[in-house]
Amino acid sequence: MATMTKKDIGGFLARQGILVAFALFIIGFTIANPKFLTPDNILSVVRSSAILGVMALGVTFVVISGNLDLSVGSMMSFSTIVVLDLHDTLGPTMAIPAMFAMTLALGALIGFLVGYLKLNSLIVTLGMLSAIHGLTLTYSGGKNMDIDDKSGTWLSVFGQGQIAGIPVPILIFLALAALLGIVLAKTPFGRKVYAVGGNGVAATFSGIRRARTVFLCYLMSAACVATAGLIQASRSMGSQNTVGQGMELEVLAAVILGGASLLGGSGTIFKTVIGVLILGFIQNGLLLMGLQFYAQFVVTWVIIILAVWLDIAAKRGRLWSPIA
Amino acid sequence: MTEQSPALRLEGITKTFPGVKALDDVSFAVMPGEVHALMGENGAGKSTLMKVLGGIYQPNAGRIVVGEEQAVMTNPLEAKSKGIVFIHQELSLAEELSVAENIYLGELPRKRFGMVDWTTLYARTDAILDKLKVGFNARTRVGALSIANQQMVEIARALTVDAKAVIFDEPTASLTDAEKVVLFDVIADLRSQGVGIIYISHRMEEIFKITDRISVLRDGQYRGTLETAQTNEDEVTQLMIGRKLDLSRNASHHELGDVALEVRGLSCGTLYQDVSFEVRRGEVVGFYGLVGAGRTEIAETLFGLRDPSAGTILMDGEEVRISSPVDAIARGISLVPEDRKGQGLVLGMNCRDNMTLPQVDDLKAGPFVADGAEIAIFDQYRDKLDIRTPGWKQMVRNLSGGNQQKIVIGKWLSMHPSVLIVDEPTRGIDVGSKSEIHNLIRDLAAQGYAVIVISSEMPEVLHVSDRIVAMYQGRVMRSFTSDEVTEDSLIQAISGITPDKVA
Structure with a gap:
């Protein structure tokens, strides 16, 4: 067998690094704690990843279109608080559509700023992260939001229900993944998202309305966030103002882990689902090993850095290069 | 010394x-x-x-x-x-x-x-x-x-x-x-x-x-x-x-059709001024000049990427306003841009998807892109243009410059445009593919397309054009028929030297 040179190993790691790292994690966790690979634990990981997963599906569209969305965490807090508040005044039948409309309006604003005004998406959504947080606090008067009659409403079905023994959040996540996977892979809109993110100038030169495409991606992301907020509200029937805080980074980590390029133009819904699961299993494994919950924030950061580095390394075909 | x-x-x-x-x-x-x-x-x-x-x-x-x-x-x-x-x-x-x-x-x-x-x-x-x-x-x-x-x-x-x-x-x-x-x-x-x-x-x-x-x-x-x-x-x-140049002159003289595109007194700020010309069906009009003479900017205006500051554009005798590439495409104007990799192609997409990109909204089966129709279009233009690729799934990034350019040309031909603008058709393309693309442009004219070719290479302009418009610093210096043009007069025109008699 031919010996692998240092460069070959570097190239291999650059291409397959995430999967190799993931495999090592799984093996390590299973040895460390036999509970890790049991059906119960697996189901629990998927269920607790569902909210993050739903958000990651929408962000996948944004990232493939060549942009970022850092506002999804605080937008999810907003959706959760709004639907909980309106529930007691309007009832679930009206509260849910009203919350979706308000969340989509936020998505439309971001889409307008990034798509039509061509403002940098990092700045716009970072600003929105803070602005929406302020909006949520203003809306709630800084108080936590609770539903009065927790047992007498069908709102609970989205977060606590089960169908055929499978938790509803998982079903929503998988159904949305299937739907959006088809939208992205099979429809003209999906094709345009790839074209705009792959080479926006060439897309414009091909008669594609770039601004509209980007706008729709942010609407898509907002719709997913609203869905995630609904599941969150339904699961806890009460919430803090900061329930989604920090999730924007986890969502981004999942999307990049799945292999979508931050430069745009590549990635798939399927890969994002894989990314969500990898992140979920690593966090769960670390918990089972007795790592403090708060240490997870550090771990998430390490995973993001690793993923971004490997993304760039895969493009260069080596782990390090003197020029960018 | x-x-x-x-x-x-x-x-x-x-x-x-x-x-x-x-x-x-x-x-x-x-x-x-x-x-x-x-x-x-x-x-x-x-x-x-x-x-x-x-x-x-x-x-x-x-x-x-x-x-x-x-x-x-x-x-x-x-x-x-x-x-x-x-x-x-x-x-x-x-x-x-x-x-x-x-x-x-x-x-x-x-x-x-x-x-x-x-x-x-x-x-x-x-x-x-x-x-x-x-x-x-x-x-x-x-x-x-x-x-x-x-x-x-x-x-x-x-x-x-x-x-x-x-x-x-x-x-x-x-x-x-x-x-x-x-x-x-x-x-x-x-x-x-x-x-x-x-x-x-x-x-x-x-x-x-x-x-x-x-x-x-x-x-x-x-x-x-x-x-x-x-x-x-x-x-x-x-x-x-x-x-060798004289041998490769364009010799074919088929019948020309109606005027497909006419431009009158078109200006765009300081980029170019008072540009007028017409292109007939079956005709190749070459634009020759130094880099910065305003040729590409004219093409971009016709394709809706720049707003003219004055002048009119007529298609089939009717005045049109083109304010975006979407408008231009709807009017039947296509542009094969100068910067193939930057403007013409999404390099990380496959051959078929690149080729059908402008019409992806029209190729639908229900809510989905019609795979079969797309592949049919790709196959048709792959054969017609002799695009050498292992298959439609091949990333465009992996093709040679000549084949990439054919993908861009195929993309627009499949839209059946009435005016095809080709900016620097053979930049960065090897000699063999060059002549293929030249022949292709001549063929398109023979099939009745109105074609505008912008080039900085004199042999190319001389070879493919029925008429040549020479530009210098944003102005049309002179327009030549392929019979009257000489290399000297062309070089003089694009260097800003005014001939004794202006055509």
Whole structure:
């Protein structure tokens, strides 16, 4: 067998690094704690990843279109608080559509700023992260939001229900993944998202309305966030103002882990689902090993850095290069 | 001068890229105190040669000798340390820094603890600026300077090393006449200090004014060196173009149809003014001129990427307003853009998806893109244009330049446009594919398309065009039929020399 040179190993790691790292994690966790690979634990990981997963599906569209969305965490807090508040005044039948409309309006604003005004998406959504947080606090008067009659409403079905023994959040996540996977892979809109993110100038030169495409991606992301907020509200029937805080980074980590390029133009819904699961299993494994919950924030950061580095390394075909 | 050794000597430089021999055994020498023009058409190999000299490319064969020593350069810094200095057409300055900081960037004089020694820095810089007789000082912010003065900063930077050879690449491209005089003075000064100068330019007038000798490249090969004082524009032009040219003239004269596109008095700010022309069905109209003459900008206006400031566009006799590529495509105007990779293709997408991109909304089966219809279109144009690819799933990134260009052409042909604009149809494409694309353009005209070809390569324009519009600095200088055009008259027209009789 031919010996692998240092460069070959570097190239291999650059291409397959995430999967190799993931495999090592799984093996390590299973040895460390036999509970890790049991059906119960697996189901629990998927269920607790569902909210993050739903958000990651929408962000996948944004990232493939060549942009970022850092506002999804605080937008999810907003959706959760709004639907909980309106529930007691309007009832679930009206509260849910009203919350979706308000969340989509936020998505439309971001889409307008990034798509039509061509403002940098990092700045716009970072600003929105803070602005929406302020909006949520203003809306709630800084108080936590609770539903009065927790047992007498069908709102609970989205977060606590089960169908055929499978938790509803998982079903929503998988159904949305299937739907959006088809939208992205099979429809003209999906094709345009790839074209705009792959080479926006060439897309414009091909008669594609770039601004509209980007706008729709942010609407898509907002719709997913609203869905995630609904599941969150339904699961806890009460919430803090900061329930989604920090999730924007986890969502981004999942999307990049799945292999979508931050430069745009590549990635798939399927890969994002894989990314969500990898992140979920690593966090769960670390918990089972007795790592403090708060240490997870550090771990998430390490995973993001690793993923971004490997993304760039895969493009260069080596782990390090003197020029960018 | 006979016994002197050259400042810079190239011996048998050869550089090949996959499928192309960009430089083929190029040898010439620049003497100290000589201004040596390097001429050749676009694509003749000048830029490649400069990149070899600058250490950006490594030659496959041959050697570079600076003074007495062979110089092997693996990066631009090494080239500079060997005394080879470039004054680029595109400036590479940090606008927010001072003139002095730019000139000594990376080698700022230091005091103790690594602090910058500003006194020495400014003193040294002012000494150099004095030599150049410029009207700004070491502390001026570079961003506040005119383009001409920024160029002076580049030149000043060149003077900080013991330069053996200074290479000017189209230095006058963005200078006014007054600024040119200053530049030429500086060049004369450098020459009197015994520096060898390579001067790259398309502008004959300048070449004959300031150079001592002229070396010509064509198709990557060295074609000879002429003494400037003993030659003339015709001889240089002939050397640049070669003799085969007359044979490859476009000879086909089929019947022309109606006027498909007419442009009247079109202007776009300072980019071009008062441009009028028409294109008939079955006709290829070539636009020829130097880079910056306004040709691409006209194409971009017709494709809805720029708003004209005056003038009208008529299609089939009817006035139209085109304010976006979507409008242009709906009107049947297609553009194969100049920058294939930047504007024409999504490199990370496959061949089929690139080809059907403009019509992806129309190719639907229910809510989905109709796979079968897409593949049918791809197959049809792959066969028609002879696109060589293992299959439609192939990433466009992996195709050769010629095949990539055919994908872009196929993309627009499949839309059945009435006017096809092709900007630089064969830039960066190897010789074999070039002639295929030329034949293709002729075929399209024969099939009744109205075609506009924009090119900076004279043989190409002469070969494919039924009529040629010559542009100079945003204006149409003259329009030729393929019968009346000569290389000389064409070169004169694009250099701004007005003929006795204006057509």
